[in-house]
Amino acid sequence: MNAKPSAPGLSPAGTPRRATGAQGEPSTPQGASPGLPPAASFDALGLPPELMSAMTGLGVTEPFPIQAATLPNALAGRDVLGRARTGSGKTLAFGLALLVRTAGLRAESKRPLALVLVPTRELAQQVSDALAPYAQTLKVRLATVVGGLSINRQQAQLRSGAEVVVATPGRLADLVSRRDCHLGQVRITVLDEADQMCDLGFLPQVTQVLDQVRPDGQRLLFSATLDRNVDQLVRDYLHDPVLTSVDPAAGSVATxxxxxxxxxxxxxxxxxxxxxxxxxxxxxxxxxxxxxxxxxxxxxxxxxxxxxxxxxxxxxxxxxxxxxxxxxxxxxxxxxxxxxxxxxxxxxxxxxxxxxxxxxxxxxxxxxxxxxxxxxxxxxxxxxxxxxxxxxxxxxxxxxxxxxxxxxxxxxxxxxxxGAKRPPTGTKTTSGNVPFRGLGSRAGRPAKESRKAAEARKAAEARAAARVRKGR
The missing domain is CATH 3.40.50.300 (P-loop containing nucleotide triphosphate hydrolases)
Known part of the structure; x- marks a missing residue:
């Protein structure tokens, strides 16, 4: 693996630099040099006017702490290691920088320029939905690559050219193996919810992806926790990262x-x-x-x-x-x-x-x-x-x-x-640890009769019919 050279005056490669002004205390070595200071506003970041206009139209006017802390360094092309719980605004923290740094470039067929890797289909769709209006504003083509949906359609998107790909590891690996996606031109790689990708067993696919993207490219890693396998990813693949933590390590919040x-x-x-x-x-x-x-x-x-x-x-x-x-x-x-x-x-x-x-x-x-x-x-x-x-x-x-x-x-x-209350129909709830077997799937639908009960019912009906015939 080729290490990306450190910027002048910054700490040696592999040592996280602490971003000043972040809330919470990241575990970073004493004496680590800081990254750029947090942005007081989006205006201070020098974002393209058309992007600022789109953000204002969507009600995005003031940066959340994770955005204020990470965007200056991400826009400058530095590797970022972000610790923040879900719901803190991470998507725009990496997404705005990724789109701005990709705008104006054109991807070749099957060769994306930026990649966002996430653990689940739902998160992939959420990231794509959040970035889509800004990507359209900047004329950046966006493709979503996940399992459970048509692979043929995803192949067609990649063939026609997409600058940014949002993907889950399994489906991306499938497309790479089919030669429908080549990662050698990827210059910005984002790992979102990195700890869950490791927990779900995706670490081999993640490392394979990172081995294929440009070794001198930018890496942005976001995770709620920075332990075990995530720490290994940071040491092996991030170059002189700026560490930003906007939440305590435990992730609890006052609200x-x-x-x-x-x-x-x-x-x-x-x-x-x-x-x-x-x-x-x-x-x-x-x-x-x-x-x-x-x-x-x-x-x-x-x-x-x-x-x-x-x-x-x-x-x-x-x-x-x-x-x-x-x-x-x-x-x-x-x-x-x-x-x-x-x-x-x-x-x-x-x-x-x-x-x-x-x-x-x-x-x-x-x-x-x-x-x-x-x-x-x-x-x-x-x-x-x-x-x-x-x-x-x-x-x-x-x-x-x-x-x-x-x-x-x-x-x-x-x-x-x-706010608990009785169910609206007044149906008596069932107690016990296996309470629901046999209930219908819609309100008012009768329970399905078991085979044994059906046989007993038919036998009883036959006996009753025989008694009726005998009494005639």
Whole structure:
């Protein structure tokens, strides 16, 4: 790997430089030289007038802290290592610099000039949607490359030429192996949510990508945590990066409330159902795809407008369900951790862990769907007696000190914390840990009859018919 030469007067390659004025304390060596100071406003960055006009039209007038801290260095072509939780404005922090530095260049067929690598399809679509109006303003062609959608259409986009590609690692690797995409001309590479890409097992694909892009190119890496494999990526592939941290390492925020609700195991799903029936939207996390589907069917049968989101759904199904949740056609999104990152829902004020997450990192990313960009929000975790020790450990890992309350379904204090109320149809909720088997998938739909029950019913009908005939 060829190292990009350091700028004059800056620290040696491989040593993160601290960006001044950022909030939080990044772990950077003593004596590391600073990067450029934060921008007081977008005007101070010298952005193209047409881009400034587009930003103003979309209501983007003042930079968020991560944008103010990173944009001066990113626009100057320096490598940036950004630590910030989801919802902090990272997309424009890297996106504006990437588009400005690419504007005016023309990509050859199949040879993009800039790459944004993200862990999930949802995040890829979110990044593309956020950057699309600015890319159009600057006449930069943008292509989105993800699994679950037509690869033929994506091949056609790359053949016609795209300066910027937003991609998930798996689909990008497929297109590279088919020789439909060549990365040798990529001069700016962004790794967004790098820690999740590592957690999901994408590290080999990520390193393969970084080995193929221009070795003297710019790298912008954003991650909520900078541990283990992310730290290895930084050491191996970033050249003299400026480290910017706008959140404490634990990722907690003052506008977010954290509640642990201790409940009886038999009351868990009645409690969850009453929370789901609240006024306003709620995102609810369960551990498994089967659990998500069962609970969603149960909520629909109870008169709650709910939708399911997990990796077993096709991409069009996932996109449709997210669209329904965003525009209010459904009020409850029941999901596995596929929704824990890369999903931006405006003014979502409640996240509920029906099943507690496995570790502190997962907790922070689930909770990161609320209290975004300075908004307030609440994260609630339902905890049965046998889960308390693990949840205490998980909260400690996350750096969270929650408010702990003992509740039961139907209690006023449950309503006070979550807005819970009885389901709209008055359907009796089912208790127990496997409560929903056999419920229909729509409100009012009867439960499906099992084969054994159907055989017994037919035998009984035959016996009754025989008695009628005998009595004639």
């Amino acid at each position: 977010m409330e954290h509640h642990v609700l201790n409940i009886h195991a038999a009351d868990k799903y009645a409690t969850a159902t009453e929370i789901a029936a609240r006024d306003g939207r709620v995102l609810m996390f369960l551990d498994t795809k089967a659990g998500v589907d069962q609970f969603t069917r149960h909520l629909r049968a109870s008169g709650v407008r709910a939708g399911a989101l997990h990796s077993g759904k096709s991409q069009p199904q996932r996109t449709h369900t997210l669209g329904q949740f965003k525009d209010g056609r459904i009020t409850v999104l029941v999901a596995t951790d596929v929704a824990a990152r890369g999903i931006h829902i405006d003014t979502l004020d409640l996240v509920v862990n029906v099943d507690p997450p496995a570790d502190g990192k997962d907790y922070l990313h689930r909770g990161g769907r609320t209290a975004r960009a300075g908004q307030s929000g609440t994260v609630v975790t339902l905890v049965t007696p046998n889960q308390r020790r693990d949840v205490n450990r998980m909260m400690s890992e996350a750096g969270i000190r929650p408010t702990v309350t003992q509740v039961r379904s139907g209690e006023a204090k449950l309503t006070a914390i979550t």
